[in-house]
Amino acid sequence: MLSSLALALSCLLIISPNTSAAPNSVPAAGQSIPLIRRAQPERTVAEWESWAKNEREALTAKYGGNIEKRSTGTNLMTNQNADSSYFGTVAIGTPPISFNVILDTGSSDLWVADQACTTGCSKVQLFNDLSSSTFHNLSEPFSIQYGSGAAVGTLGQDVVQMAGFSVPNQIFGAVTQASSGLLNPPVSGLLGLGWQSIASSKASPFWQTLASSGLWTDPVMAFQLTRFVNATNVNTEEPGGSFTMGFLNSSLYTGTIDYQALPTTPSYWILPMKSLTVQGNSITIPSGSSSYSAIDTGTTLVGGPSSIIQSIFAQIPGSQPGTGSWQGYWTYPCGTAVNVAISFGGPSWPISPADFQLTKLTSSQCVGAFFELNTGGSAPNWIIGDTFLKNVYSVFRFTPAAVGFAALSNTAVAMNGVNAPAPSPTIGSVSASATAGTGGGSNAASHRWSVSCASLVGGIVVAVGAAWM
Template structure:
């Protein structure tokens, strides 16, 4: 059955605790699932910087009709957005980090020797559609986090959409941040040129080639915990209900496998603070990470203090903070004052922006939870508008 798939993926970021919500039907072809977040999680900005820095470190050296719905869950209070997908026949449900900054689909498996008891482990022996590939794969990160195992193929269900013969990476061993048990793997939404094993197709590739979606696009809305959390992915379309302004088309450079865009300038209180820079739109990174020198310009404009670990201490009084504006495609997009504060530690606040020692910026959830983005793999390009919460 051919679908212009909209996978509404309700997302957010709260804590390790689970969140339950009943599906609620909206208009025809859409399913929205409200979620509640856990406000008691203690944020760690330094860890967020290290995670993003290590994620990209290995690459720096080289130079709507029908819909399918994936409900998502709040994790770590605006730190990570993940949702449930189903793999195998009969389906086994796992919760994955949805990540536009990578391209692998890897999951914990029953062969994993050190996975957390809290993690759901895919059992290939219980799936009649699983086929063993046997080739090895490994993902390594600069902070020591690793995942490795073997390849296989199986049916992957994103809501009502069933992708057949999808390459999956079954983890036999994990380490570092992956051991905390908060997720069962990762769903990469980047381009296939950066998959761990060359020649493998991503889920988005297969949604397109198997004609499960009419358009090679997906719309991303990330909720804000301060506005009730939630969020939504729409594959094959986008949700106008979460768009507050006009959509602006921005060209994408995908030569490195990412959704990289050019920011013409940044402005604070009507005054330009910095010039042009390139940045990766990455739903899998919590903060807005700029190049070291650029971040320090922004920090100086806000009177923020460099903590020496990629983070800044900033004024906790949002009434004294002007929004940070980005110019992309000739239009301005805003990070409001409330998102400039990532976490409060005692009587001090940690900024929602930082630096990671990289030659490019990572435009993470600090920006993305305030702006709706439609990712177009086919052109490639993105369309951006202010988000409506």
């Protein structure tokens, strides 16, 4: 039974289509208030898509349903030894302990130096399984081989966090032996960002677990790398740029992302090289699998087939092949600004002459950053490292699997050579968590390509294949 007030209000809501009210007029008793239907503005498909998504999520929240939680995260990176390598931070265990790790799209395993490490682990943060209440020893051997050395130990399982994301049961290697020079303090290990199919541990990589669980707002991870190779008074550690998961930082690039699909079942992040120019002259490169290039953030330089590297330097007057420790490298006159550009099917991306110049041997002779590389097995012929990647905003897309590039923005370019404190660990409070699928298992044979080149190049430490030569 309605109260008197409710009855009066209900009467005011009676709708009469034949009655109208003048603007600002107060309806007399017994009059109805007309409802006016306004013409709906024209909407684009994109606007309808946005509206539909918001409508679904608003109603789901209103009526107590579960909305799929998605997130984004950023890990600030450190530029080590004037562009020799770039590292970020992960946290492992309960309570979480942070570790500096090379971020490497050219491999797929996470590993850190263990407290039981006997060789190659001095002066770095060590993992102590006794300090973590959530650690689980899998009692299985771990071994991985890089072109620059090897790491061995055992597999464990624990909570791993990075940039606000968490995987509570991530499998990783607790390394007890590492080749000399593989770890350069304060780096304690490596985070592989390649696909599970090439993981020596056979475990799902941290990034792939997150992406496949739908936790990322967008199924992408991206890099912006700084340049200090041509700066003066460079510290051992400088700001290195940023690594993002789940979104693209639009302030760091201009134009659109040019995506190129992976030509094979995902393993390495492979793209076929379509064109290569030096000083404006085109270099003939083979097509098909012979042109496959691994896009590898864990490698400092660019390695390729001997015949093509020789053709590159043939376009630079005064070039000479290196000898001794420099075998496989080439020298050229320092006064020559070398302009190289590479295309993987879309735009041709130029490499700065500063990045092409690895170092000076004398006041007049410099060493080029492209070197002759003989990969083994089914590995790609080209390894495209930071010499190229510093010049673009690079995106690694989970689905559909692709690598994308865009031009760097003025904001990104302005970070090059700026002497500033290296970033503090950017683990981030956990906003999203995903459980890894089954994995693990002994796998002593590495899926990583082998590299035939000098172990030490004129005193310059160079990262190749995610580690150092």
